[in-house]
Amino acid sequence: MRTRYGISPWIRDFPASRRPELPRFRGDRAADVVIVGGGLTGCATAYACAAAGLGTVLLDAERLGCGSTGRSAGLLAPEPGPAFRDVAAAHGLRAARIAFETWRRGALDGAALLRRLGIRCDLQPCDTIVVAGRDEEKRLRRELAARREAGLDVTSLGARQVATLMGLEAAAALRSRSSFTLDPYRACLGLASAAARRGAELFERSRVRQVRFTRRYADVLAEGGTIRTRAVVVATGSATSEFKALRRHFRRRETYVVMTEPVPAAVRRQLGDRAFILGDVRVPPHRVRWTRDDRLVVAGADQNETPPRTRNALLVQRTGQLMYELLTMYPAISGLQPEYGWEASYGDTADGLLYIGAHRNFPFHLFALGGGRDSVTGAFVAARIVVRAVQGAPDKADQVFGWNR
Ligand SMILES: Cc1cc2nc3c(=O)[nH]c(=O)nc-3n(C[C@H](O)[C@H](O)[C@H](O)COP(=O)(O)OP(=O)(O)OC[C@H]3O[C@@H](n4cnc5c(N)ncnc54)[C@H](O)[C@@H]3O)c2cc1C
Numbered sequence: 260m261r262t263r264y265g266i267s268p269w270i271r272d273f274p275a276s277r278r279p280e281l282p283r284f285r286g287d288r289a290a291d292v293v294i295v296g297g298g299l300t301g302c303a304t305a306y307a308c309a310a311a312g313l314g315t316v317l318l319d320a321e322r323l324g325c326g327s328t329g330r331s332a333g334l335l336a337p338e339p340g341p342a343f344r345d346v347a348a349a350h351g352l353r354a355a356r357i358a359f360e361t362w363r364r365g366a367l368d369g370a371a372l373l374r375r376l377g378i379r380c381d382l383q384p385c386d387t388i389v390v391a392g393r394d395e396e397k398r399l400r401r402e403l404a405a406r407r408e409a410g411l412d413v414t415s416l417g418a419r420q421v422a423t424l425m426g427l428e429a430a431a432a433l434r435s436r437s438s439f440t441l442d443p444y445r446a447c448l449g450l451a452s453a454a455a456r457r458g459a460e461l462f463e464r465s466r467v468r469q470v471r472f473t474r475r476y477a478d479v480l481a482e483g484g485t486i487r488t489r490a491v492v493v494a495t496g497s498a499t500s501e502f503k504a505l506r507r508h509f510r511r512r513e514t515y516v517v518m519t520e521p522v523p524a525a526v527r528r529q530l531g532d533r534a535f536i537l538g539d540v541r542v543p544p545h546r547v548r549w550t551r552d553d554r555l556v557v558a559g560a561d562q563n564e565t566p567p568r569t570r571n572a573l574l575v576q577r578t579g580q581l582m583y584e585l586l587t588m589y590p591a592i593s594g595l596q597p598e599y600g601w602e603a604s605y606g607d608t609a610d611g612l613l614y615i616g617a618h619r620n621f622p623f624h625l626f627a628l629g630g631g632r633d634s635v636t637g638a639f640v641a642a643r644i645v646v647r648a649v650q651g652a653p654d655k656a657d658q659v660f661g662w663n664r
Pocket of ligand 1: 295296297298299300318319320321322324325328329330331332334443467494495499501515516558604605627
């Protein structure tokens with residue numbers, strides 16, 4: 260089998276006939292909210308704003324969902340990414356508890372919304388199990404104790420339980436509920452359609468070049484025209500060149516994802532229960548999930564962003580590396596081939612949390628930026644925070660994700 264490199268199967272396998280052909284933006288006009296970026300964050304926010312009765316326009320520079328959304332591994336995780344102990348050390352126990360509880364609610368709310376809207380995106384509930392080897396066991400146990408002390412919903416597993424459940428060797432593991440796997444591209448397009456049904460206007464191939472503001476309003480200067488508004492939601496993944504001043508908050512990283520060919524039934528039986536997302540505490544960490552058609556998806560091998568000219572060679576090397584690392588976890592998959600290997604860049608924040616909310620140097624702007632490897636959930640968290648802010652009713656707890664944290 261030949262591996263397809265650089266292609267996301269979620270995007271490739273979506274039927275072209277069902278893909279909406281959205282117009283380019285043309286003309287000058289006004290809107291209650293203008294959303295810049297049509298990934299999962301932009302589309303979830305467009306739905307939330309339109310459902311709240313706000314006149315909403317969304318502009319994407321390319322095609323909806325084809326940024327990091329369509330290239331993610333498709334985990335709707337109940338945890339924001341960084342360790343609880345690290346967030347508590349950086350921002351205090353209360354803030355860490357809020358961040359983790361908000362994320363868990365975000366995963367549950369996101370899943371409930373996708374179900375309620377009838378969006379077919381292979382949404383599957385599961386648990387997340389984070390395993391540690393002997394040399395990492397102490398760190399994992401401290402993390403577990405800290406989360407328990409904070410009242411978070413987490414349980415511990417011993418080596419034998421991990422072997423029975425997951426079919427792999429580990430010294431200890433941490434198990435948390437409220438996770439889901441999904442097809443992120445379908446989820447994104449489904450939310451976009453739902454937003455359009457609620458009256459949001461969506462445009463593709465309509466890059467925003469600049470946002471100018473006065474004391475009374477902001478003008479969003481896009482290819483094709485200008486939109487006057489009092490709320491610009493920037494959901495471009497990381498700070499783009501239009502927001503140079505904010506770029507120092509993000510470290511450019513890239514991550515890799517591999518999807519295997521279908522795992523034969525005889526091998527599957529040796530790999531334990533499939534209703535789990537598997538993670539580990541290595542640096543960089545791995546995440547492993549199953550798809551509905553019996554494939555394994557493994558993500559990891561994160562590193563600082565590399566120059567485009569070296570990407571192709573690196574992609575082949577990283578795909579091989581991820582397959583090897585998967586094999587060390589699951590020796591039974593020996594001989595299994597990678598069918599897809601792809602990568603994407605993201606902007607990592609210093610503490611691993613998203614920046615969601617207003618910035619004092621940018622009147623009328625609301626940002627939802629910093630989605631790294633764990634933030635499909637962040638899209639739903641951001642949508643709620645943004646709608647509250649646009650309606651002038653922010654929650655004090657939202658400051659945990661603010662620029663002044
Ligand atoms: C390889 C990879 C794997 C990942 N895996 C996971 C995972 O397993 N689980 C998880 O929870 N998260 C994962 N993530 C993160 C997750 O995919 C994203 O953070 C999440 O989908 C939200 O994306 P977004 O909408 O914020 O950004 P994006 O999907 O990147 O969307 C941003 C959009 O903004 C548009 N845009 C940019 N500039 C402009 C402009 N000037 N004008 C108009 N539009 C513009 C782009 O065209 C793009 O469509 C992963 C990320 C990567 C890169």
